[in-house]
Amino acid sequence: xxxxxxxxxxxxxxxxxxxxxxxxxxxxxxxxxxxxxxxxxxxxxxxxxxxxxxxxxxxxxxxxxxxxxxxxxxxxxxxxxxxxxxxxxxxxxxxxxxxxxxxxxxxxxxxxxxxxxxxxxxxxxxxxxxxxxxxxxxxxxxxxxxxxxxxxxxxxxxxxxxxxxxxxxxxxxxxxxxxxxxxxxxxxxxxxxxxxxxxxxxxxxxxxxxxxxxxxxxxxxxxxxxxxxxxxxxxxxxxxxxxxxxxxxxxxxxxxxxxxxxxxxxxxxxxxxxxxxxxxxxxxxxx
Amino acid sequence: xxxxxxxxxxxxxxxxxxxxxxxxxxxxxxxxxxxxxxxxxxxxxxxxxxxxxxxxxxxxxxxxxxxxxxxxxxxxxxxxxxxxxxxxxxxxxxxxxxxxxxxxxxxxxxxxxxxxxxxxxxxxxxxxxxxxxxxxxxxxxxxxxxxxxxxxxxxxxxxxxxxxxxxxxxxxxxxxxxxxxxxxxxxxxxxxxxxxxxxxxxxxxxxxxxxxxxxxxxxxxxxxxxxxxxxxxxxxxxxxxxxxxxxxxxxxxxxxxxxxxxxxxxxxxxxxxxxxxxxxxxxxxxxxxxxxxxxxxxxxxxxxxxxxxxxxxxxxxxxxxxxxxxxxxxxxxxxxxxxxxxxxxxxxxxxxxxxxxxxxxxxxxxxxxxxxxxxxxxxxxxxxxxxxxxxxxxxxxx
Numbered sequence: 001x002x003x004x005x006x007x008x009x010x011x012x013x014x015x016x017x018x019x020x021x022x023x024x025x026x027x028x029x030x031x032x033x034x035x036x037x038x039x040x041x042x043x044x045x046x047x048x049x050x051x052x053x054x055x056x057x058x059x060x061x062x063x064x065x066x067x068x069x070x071x072x073x074x075x076x077x078x079x080x081x082x083x084x085x086x087x088x089x090x091x092x093x094x095x096x097x098x099x100x101x102x103x104x105x106x107x108x109x110x111x112x113x114x115x116x117x118x119x120x121x122x123x124x125x126x127x128x129x130x131x132x133x134x135x136x137x138x139x140x141x142x143x144x145x146x147x148x149x150x151x152x153x154x155x156x157x158x159x160x161x162x163x164x165x166x167x168x169x170x171x172x173x174x175x176x177x178x179x180x181x182x183x184x185x186x187x188x189x190x191x192x193x194x195x196x197x198x199x200x201x202x203x204x205x206x207x208x209x210x211x212x213x214x215x216x217x218x219x220x221x222x223x224x225x226x227x228x229x230x231x232x233x234x235x236x237x238x239x240x241x242x243x244x245x246x247x248x249x250x251x252x253x254x255x256x257x258x259x260x261x262x263x264x265x266x267x268x269x270x271x272x273x274x275x276x277x278x279x280x281x282x283x284x285x286x287x
Numbered sequence: 288x289x290x291x292x293x294x295x296x297x298x299x300x301x302x303x304x305x306x307x308x309x310x311x312x313x314x315x316x317x318x319x320x321x322x323x324x325x326x327x328x329x330x331x332x333x334x335x336x337x338x339x340x341x342x343x344x345x346x347x348x349x350x351x352x353x354x355x356x357x358x359x360x361x362x363x364x365x366x367x368x369x370x371x372x373x374x375x376x377x378x379x380x381x382x383x384x385x386x387x388x389x390x391x392x393x394x395x396x397x398x399x400x401x402x403x404x405x406x407x408x409x410x411x412x413x414x415x416x417x418x419x420x421x422x423x424x425x426x427x428x429x430x431x432x433x434x435x436x437x438x439x440x441x442x443x444x445x446x447x448x449x450x451x452x453x454x455x456x457x458x459x460x461x462x463x464x465x466x467x468x469x470x471x472x473x474x475x476x477x478x479x480x481x482x483x484x485x486x487x488x489x490x491x492x493x494x495x496x497x498x499x500x501x502x503x504x505x506x507x508x509x510x511x512x513x514x515x516x517x518x519x520x521x522x523x524x525x526x527x528x529x530x531x532x533x534x535x536x537x538x539x540x541x542x543x544x545x546x547x548x549x550x551x552x553x554x555x556x557x558x559x560x561x562x563x564x565x566x567x568x569x570x571x572x573x574x575x576x577x578x579x580x581x582x583x584x585x586x587x588x589x590x591x592x593x594x595x596x597x598x599x600x601x602x603x604x605x606x607x608x609x610x611x612x613x614x615x616x617x618x619x620x621x622x623x624x625x626x627x628x629x630x631x632x633x634x635x636x637x638x639x640x641x642x643x644x645x646x647x648x649x650x651x652x653x654x655x656x657x658x659x660x661x662x663x664x665x666x667x668x669x670x671x672x673x674x675x676x677x678x679x680x681x682x683x684x685x
Binding site for chain 1: 343344345347348350351505506510511512513514516517518520521524535537538541545548549550569
């Protein structure tokens with residue numbers, strides 16, 4: 001029983017990280033229908049900015065996360081302005097190639113600037129907490145709580161605010177949104193900013209339990225794609241649900257079936273879900 | 288619109304400057320290679336030495352470390368150059384990135400042979416080495432193999448030099464130490480590479496033959512795993528006394544730290560790929576790894592040439608050298624001595640035949656490790672040292 005609860009918590013932790021990354025990916029896909037492969041690189045830059053703010057400028061962890069969100073958000077907007085915006089009339093394949101190009105560029109740049117070595121991110125919340133036979137660390141509790149708070153905030157923003165509504169409107173129908181006077185350029189930039197900030201939060205929260213290195217984006221990006229396919233490309237609830245489904249499948253699959261097969265289990269699940277719902281769980285219906 | 292663009296470009300510039308300012312990279316890879324020769328000895332001819340290894344991607348750090356040893360040796364050799372048959376030569380390392388992939392390593396080797404006629408090509412991973420061994424005898428180059436995989440020298444390739452000791456030498460002392468100090472139950476969690484698999488296939492049967500029990504056995508893919516709690520929770524549920532871990536030092540250290548967080552109090556058997564001193568850099572102290580046994584970190588070794596090597600390495604790269612840098616450094620000096628003995632800088636076969644002479648005439652101050660001999664299969668034989676963490680410090684194990 002304890003094992004089950006411990007593994008459920010482990011699944012919750014990792015699912016939260018997956019969901020945060022997948023959210024940014026799904027938002028961008030919803031608006032522009034671009035599978036943004038460079039999202040993993042934004043995640044990596046987010047980790048580095050937080051780390052360097054802490055080690056080079058002595059900034060507190062939480063403040064460093066805010067700086068990182070701003071920097072990566074802006075980087076993400078620039079990506080939209082300089083790469084995806086000029087390509088808006090090109091065939092979709094060019095967006096994909098461009099996204100892969102950005103991914104490679106940012107990774108190589110990170111290696112050049114910061115070196116290829118693994119870095120550790122210190123956290124002020126490293127304490128081990130033992131609760132009812134469970135072993136948690138403060139950092140993991142923070143990951144779960146922050147992720148859920150961010151999701152609620154994002155959902156409220158999209159559903160309850162006027163600006164949020166413009167994002168949904170544009171996801172539902174780009175021309176229609178344009179006709180009723182929504183500035184689609186601004187909305188696209190805003191979406192990219194949010195996506196970048198989400199990647200930065202995800203990376204900054206996860207880095208203390210893993211490491212910061214130029215290839216760290218690969219750890220999550222492939223899984224994030226699986227998640228948004230499961231959840232329905234472009235769907236916000238789909239990304240959240242998909243993230244937790246994958247997190248729990250991994251931890252429970254590794255426990256009760258076999259660790260060596262947990263990726264297979266996750267992908268079998270993908271096949272199964274897509275057989276029943278070919279467009280993902282929350283297909284269509286906008287963000 | 289135009290004004291907007293100017294502002295945006297200025298903004299980019301600022302961001303780039305900001306990022307550049309953030310970089311405290313002291314160890315930027317010095318790519319002295321490519322086409323610019325080092326004009327230390329004006330009239331010296333150049334011997335090109337090939338290197339193919341992971342210089343980008345997840346294993347880039349490892350690649351840079353291996354290459355750094357060669358670069359240091361190159362620099363020192365070229366101060367005076369060396370003489371073969373009365374002619375003066377300089378070394379130039381030509382390095383290519385293979386992203387840790389065997390197929391890329393093979394393509395790089397072909398390219399190095401064709402473009403630079405390299406008599407020797409270094410490769411630091413068993414897959415790439417195996418790929419090169421397919422054609423190195425036809426193409427006449429020595430594979431300078433940096434991998435402790437025993438198969439490399441058992442396939443009977445006549446132009447292979449295996450630089451580090453094979454890992455099968457570690458199995459017995461590590462098992463003995465860990466079992467005596469902690470107990471008979473082991474959980475095996477090595478890295479999910481061919482190398483990690485081979486290691487555990489050698490270790491676990493031996494462990495069982497000594498009366499031990501394997502309570503959990505899986506592999507961890509460090510390039511896919513964000514969090515190790517899930518695997519560790521499962522590995523620890525049967526109360527193992529010892530964890531077998533390994534892979535790159537840093538993720539391995541993270542794994543060990545998280546095992547401690549989950550309440551694990553036993554010892555660790557650390558695969559030779561991970562180094563105790565590099566693991567300490569992640570945890571901040573050796574106490575976390577109390578009871579870990581692994582290869583002796585180079586900075587704690589005391590061979591005749593270790594001290595001068597560490598000093599000049601620190602001066603050049605501003606960090607402590609790992610054993611991979613030490614072995615690469617040492618081996619290049621041995622190759623140079625072998626070239627002198629062979630009287631040839633381009634006949635791979637002849638150089639390979641004179642490797643033993645190279646080892647014998649290696650100057651004392653270059654002996655970062657003491658290589659005793661090269662066996663008939665091309666493997667260096669050397670006395671290995673092991674280290675274990677005892678009372679929060681690295682102690683040698685007899």
